[in-house]
Amino acid sequence: MIERFLHGLQEKMEDPDVYEPMIVVVPGDLDPFDRHYRFSIHIDAELRLAGLGCSVGGGTLYRGVDEDEDEDGEDEIVSCILDVDATDVEGARALIRLHMPELGAPAGTLVQYGDYEDRFDGERWHLGEPRSIEEI
Template sequence: MSWLKKIFGKGHDVAPPLDGELETHFVYVRMPGDVQPVERHYLFEDPIEEQLKLRNLGYVSGGGTMQSAPDENGATTIILTGIDIEADDLDGVRGLLRSLLPGLGAPVETQIEYTVDDTRLQDRLTAEGWIENEPRTDLHPGFDL
């Protein structure tokens, strides 16, 4: 049971598919800025999860934040927030995220990171809109994906 479900009585109730039934693709949404974990959950994860379920495209499998190095007083700030998604339909999830994220308040330079045939790619939100299929060098902060 997730800590959010324990605290708020609400959480993700989607079980991953059984082995061998369905190949999924890992998608990572990287958003710059200071978004606290509970805010991330309610502002982004819940609406994304709802739309993924509605369209049978996949599920939110996790999320996290990355903090800055400590300043001279030892204080840190959140510099990015991330959302992990297991996508049953990679192109469908990418399209959904590109249409959904700006309306949820995702900042410019938000990235949708994914891999196709061992090639690391991203879709990046700019002030003019999305740039798709860019090569990327950034890795998932926790898993080097």
């Protein structure tokens, strides 16, 4: 019965063979499961439905992994990362900029692509700025 609603969606569920890598950086200490259910699944679904790519996972950015640990003996979590494989970078950027604030992205959220990034200040996006984080 449900198959009648899925016509045409099977190809959208496959990861693209040709894509440009992008990274969405969300500042703060966010649990990987929270990152996944709060941001990743929604961004992935929207990118796939629009034919702009997919969100293929993510990670956590720590400060001080190779340096001295903080006073509690743990590394500080700086941000979480969403990996995006974009088949259309401009379209994916626009879609991500639309949906991340709706999903509760905090000020300081970055959409990184190539040598540039779009930065959310909590109210508006600043587009095409040089990357503020060079290596993730």
